[in-house]
Amino acid sequence: MTIHIYSGPLSMFGAKVEIAAREKGVPFELVMVPFIEGDAYEPKHPEVLRVNPVKQQVPVLVDDEVSLFDSTQIFEYLEDRYPSPALWPEGIADRARARQLEQKSDEVFFPNVIKLFGLQHDMQSTAAVAACAGCARFYEEMEGLLATREHLAGPYSFADIAFYMACVFADRKGAGMTDATPRLLAWRTRVGDRPAVRAVVDPMMRFLASQGRGVPAFLQR
Ligand SMILES: N[C@@H](CCC(=O)N[C@@H](CS)C(=O)NCC(=O)O)C(=O)O
Structure with missing residues (x-):
C-alpha cells in the first residue's frame, strides 16, 4: 500500500x-x-x-x-x-544532540515566528522586536555550531530539515538571517540546493506567489 x-x-x-x-x-x-x-x-x-x-x-x-x-x-x-539513507547521525550521543536540535527548532526557535504571524501589522511593537531578537539569538547559536561542521548535527540530518523550513517561515515573517551569520547563510544555500528540499519548497513558493503573497528574496529563483 x-x-x-x-x-x-x-x-x-x-x-x-x-x-x-x-x-x-x-x-x-x-x-x-x-x-x-x-x-x-x-x-x-x-x-x-x-x-x-x-x-x-x-x-x-x-x-x-x-x-x-x-x-x-x-x-x-x-x-x-526506511533506515537508509540515515537522517540521524550514528552514535547515541550525536543522535541525542541531533534530536535536541530538531526539537529546539520546532519549540524554541519557531514559537518566535508564530508570534510574528499575529504581529505583521506592528513589527515595531515590543513583542515583535522581542520575537525578532529571539530569532537572531538562535541564529547566532547555530552559527557557532557551524564553526566545526557542515550541518547542524554533523552529517545532514532531520535537524537541518526542520531548521531550514523554520528559517523559510521566519524570513517570510520578517525575522530572516543576516550577514551577521555568514556560516548559517552558506548552510542555508547548501540545504536549499538539495533536490529533495527544492522539490518541496519551490511549489510552496509558487503557491505563495499565486496568492499574491511575498516570497523570501533568497527563494526568488
Ligand atoms: N507539532 C506539530 C505541529 C503541527 C501544526 O502546527 N500543523 C499546522 C499546520 S503547519 C496545522 O495543521 N494547523 C491547522 C490547525 O491547527 O487547525 C508537528 O510537528 O507536526
Missing part, C-alpha cells in the same frame, strides 16, 4: 515530512488538505480527523497499519522503517 502524507500548501511541519520522505526515496502520495483564506485548514480532511482527532492538524502519515501525526514522530517512524 502506498504511503499517504496529508499536508497543507503552507504547512511548515508538513514540508518537513515531505522533504524527509523524498530524501529517503520513499514513494508516497501527497494529499493536500483544503486550505482557506486566513491560513486555516478547513474543512478538516476525514483522514486528519481520524488520525489526529483532538489537535486536527497536519502533517499526518498513513503507512499500511501505521497512522501517525506530528512531524517529529513521523521522522522517527521514517528512520526506523
Whole structure:
C-alpha cells in the first residue's frame, strides 16, 4: 500500500515530512488538505480527523497499519522503517544532540515566528522586536555550531530539515538571517540546493506567489 502524507500548501511541519520522505526515496502520495483564506485548514480532511482527532492538524502519515501525526514522530517512524539513507547521525550521543536540535527548532526557535504571524501589522511593537531578537539569538547559536561542521548535527540530518523550513517561515515573517551569520547563510544555500528540499519548497513558493503573497528574496529563483 502506498504511503499517504496529508499536508497543507503552507504547512511548515508538513514540508518537513515531505522533504524527509523524498530524501529517503520513499514513494508516497501527497494529499493536500483544503486550505482557506486566513491560513486555516478547513474543512478538516476525514483522514486528519481520524488520525489526529483532538489537535486536527497536519502533517499526518498513513503507512499500511501505521497512522501517525506530528512531524517529529513521523521522522522517527521514517528512520526506523526506511533506515537508509540515515537522517540521524550514528552514535547515541550525536543522535541525542541531533534530536535536541530538531526539537529546539520546532519549540524554541519557531514559537518566535508564530508570534510574528499575529504581529505583521506592528513589527515595531515590543513583542515583535522581542520575537525578532529571539530569532537572531538562535541564529547566532547555530552559527557557532557551524564553526566545526557542515550541518547542524554533523552529517545532514532531520535537524537541518526542520531548521531550514523554520528559517523559510521566519524570513517570510520578517525575522530572516543576516550577514551577521555568514556560516548559517552558506548552510542555508547548501540545504536549499538539495533536490529533495527544492522539490518541496519551490511549489510552496509558487503557491505563495499565486496568492499574491511575498516570497523570501533568497527563494526568488
Ligand atoms: N507539532 C506539530 C505541529 C503541527 C501544526 O502546527 N500543523 C499546522 C499546520 S503547519 C496545522 O495543521 N494547523 C491547522 C490547525 O491547527 O487547525 C508537528 O510537528 O507536526
